[in-house]
Amino acid sequence: MNRFFVSPNQINRDKNEITIVDEDVKHISKVLRLYNGDEIEVSDGMEYVYIAEISDINKNEVLATIISSEKITTESNINITLFQSIPKSTKMDYIVQKATELGVKNIVPIISERTIVQFSNDKDAEKKRERWEKIVQEAAKQSKRGIVPNVEEPITFKKSIQRVNDYDLNLLAYEKESNIGLKKVIEKYSGVESIVNIGVWIGPEGGFDDKEISLLENIKVETITLGPRILRTETAGAALISALMYSLGDLGGTE
Incomplete structure (x- = not known):
C-alpha cells in the first residue's frame, strides 16, 4: 500500500477526511493511477498513520475517507x-x-x-x-x-x-x-x-x-x-x- 505524508491540518477528524495536495496529487492520479475506492496509507508526520480510501480525485487535491488509524511504530527512539x-x-x-x-x-x-x-x-x-x-x-x-x-x-x-x-x-x-x-x-x-x-x-x-x-x-x-x-x-x-x-x-x- 502506498504511503503519503500530510501536515496535521490536512486531517479533518470531524469529517473523517484527509486532503492531499501539491505533487502527491499528480503522483496518485498520473503515476500510480489510483482511483476512487483505492486504499492508501497517510502519515501525519508526527504521531499517527491512517488507512484511508480515496473518495475524490481532482486537479488540485485528493480526498480520502479515514478507515482506521494507529500510532506510528516505525520510528526509532534513537x-x-x-x-x-x-x-x-x-x-x-x-x-x-x-x-x-x-x-x-x-x-x-x-x-x-x-x-x-x-x-x-x-x-x-x-x-x-x-x-x-x-x-x-x-x-x-x-x-x-x-x-x-x-x-x-x-x-x-x-x-x-x-x-x-x-x-x-x-x-x-x-x-x-x-x-x-x-x-x-x-x-x-x-x-x-x-x-x-x-x-x-x-x-x-x-x-x-x-x-x-x-x-x-x-x-x-x-x-x-x-x-x-x-x-x-x-x-x-x-x-x-x-x-x-x-x-x-x-x-x-x-x-
Whole structure:
C-alpha cells in the first residue's frame, strides 16, 4: 500500500477526511493511477498513520475517507543527526536516501576543507537542499517511515562543530583510527539508555583534514574505526548508522 505524508491540518477528524495536495496529487492520479475506492496509507508526520480510501480525485487535491488509524511504530527512539560533508557529483543523493531508510532523523550537509562542491550563492544552495528534500521524502514513503527526516541548509564546518553539545554522543568515522571501535565507545557510557541523541560525522572524499580532525577530537567527538577497509564517503555513513542502530537495539528484532 502506498504511503503519503500530510501536515496535521490536512486531517479533518470531524469529517473523517484527509486532503492531499501539491505533487502527491499528480503522483496518485498520473503515476500510480489510483482511483476512487483505492486504499492508501497517510502519515501525519508526527504521531499517527491512517488507512484511508480515496473518495475524490481532482486537479488540485485528493480526498480520502479515514478507515482506521494507529500510532506510528516505525520510528526509532534513537535520534541520529548525520553531519555529512558534501561529496561531489550525485553521491549526496544516495547518502540522504540511505540515511532516511536507516532511520536518521536529521541531515546536516556541511562544507569542509576538502569539500569539492561549492555553492555560488544562497539560491544555489537552497536548490540543492530542495533536491535532497525530495529524495528524502520519497525514501521515507518507500521505507514506511512515520516522519520525513529534516534536511537542513548547508553550513560550514566551523558552524557545524558548534552543535556538538546538542548530543549525548558524537561519533567520527576516521580512517586513521585503528583500535577503537563502536562497541568500545558505547561501553564507556553508563548504558545504552543514556544515549538518545547522536551526532554522526562523515568527511568528504579524502576525509576531513588534520586540523578539522584535531578540532573534533578537542571537543570530545569520539573517533572510531569502521574496520580494516577504507570505505567511500557514501558507504561510511550507512555503515556506521547501521552499526549504531543494531548496537542500540533498533535493528535485528527483539531476540
